[in-house]
Amino acid sequence: MKDGPDIARIAALIGDPARANMLTALMSGKALTATELAGEAGVTPATASTHLAKLEQGGLLVIKKQGRHRYAALAGPEVANVLEVLMGLAAGAGHLRARTGPRDAALRKARVCYNHLAGDLGTQLFDALLAGDLLRRNGDQPVLTPDGETLLREFGIDLVSLSQTRAPLCRECLDWSERRAHLAGSIGRALLSRIEELGWARRQKDSRVIRFSPEGERAFRARFGLSAA
Incomplete structure (x- = not known):
């Protein structure tokens, strides 16, 4: 195994078409719900939630809770x-x-x-x-x-x-x-x-x-x- 940052993991997270559509939608700077992002990605809300969990674990998203709703946003300007x-x-x-x-x-x-x-x-x-x-x-x-x-x-x-x-x-x-x-x-x-x-x-x-x-x-x-x- 090579030393240094694992860019393959980040590339794989971004490279999935559904996740790529979600990330692009979040380039608006707004936090969106899993349901809204499911519509952007063309997947079910349950599938969207799975994708969002992977993106959060990978450090690309942050999930914010507000009442009963959970909102996803890009982890930062980088x-x-x-x-x-x-x-x-x-x-x-x-x-x-x-x-x-x-x-x-x-x-x-x-x-x-x-x-x-x-x-x-x-x-x-x-x-x-x-x-x-x-x-x-x-x-x-x-x-x-x-x-x-x-x-x-x-x-x-x-x-x-x-x-x-x-x-x-x-x-x-x-x-x-x-x-x-x-x-x-x-x-x-x-x-x-x-x-x-x-x-x-x-x-x-x-x-x-x-x-x-x-x-x-x-x-x-x-x-x-x-x-x-």
Whole structure:
């Protein structure tokens, strides 16, 4: 037996089609019940519960009890990051689902990736922050510049509170549809929350899609220096 982490076990947990569908559904950042995840996976609730137990034991999920209900959520942003990278690998290799529809274009434009903005608008935001010297790369991760800190404070983000958490402020996340980076970390989460708070965009029910209103998208582009649509 080789030394080191057992990646085969994690790969096997993710590789089952039903479990992969469950994990993808949880990329919305919401906690879901076994019944809801059974619908996503196309299996019975009893089978879904068995899958969820395996994912919890493998450290990919956490199960939370609330009254009579049990809710499943991804164990953390590192799990979401692995899933997003795997989606990118699958898309790049041509392993795409046979059925496509209007939701696919919407997902590619703007979606939630666990707790931050992804898709075309997410990568455009990341590129604009770098181009405007609001972010700079420091090794393999971005850091805020003084101008970036000023912009975010003016946008209504409490950087002092964010800096006191254990989560990294800024982190690159490889976008599966764009094959470029978007912004994750506590700043990425705070930006998406503030965008929703301002009414510029809303999450589509039962989907990872983020829908910007025309006025919201114009305000978003103007505020962060994105080119016009």
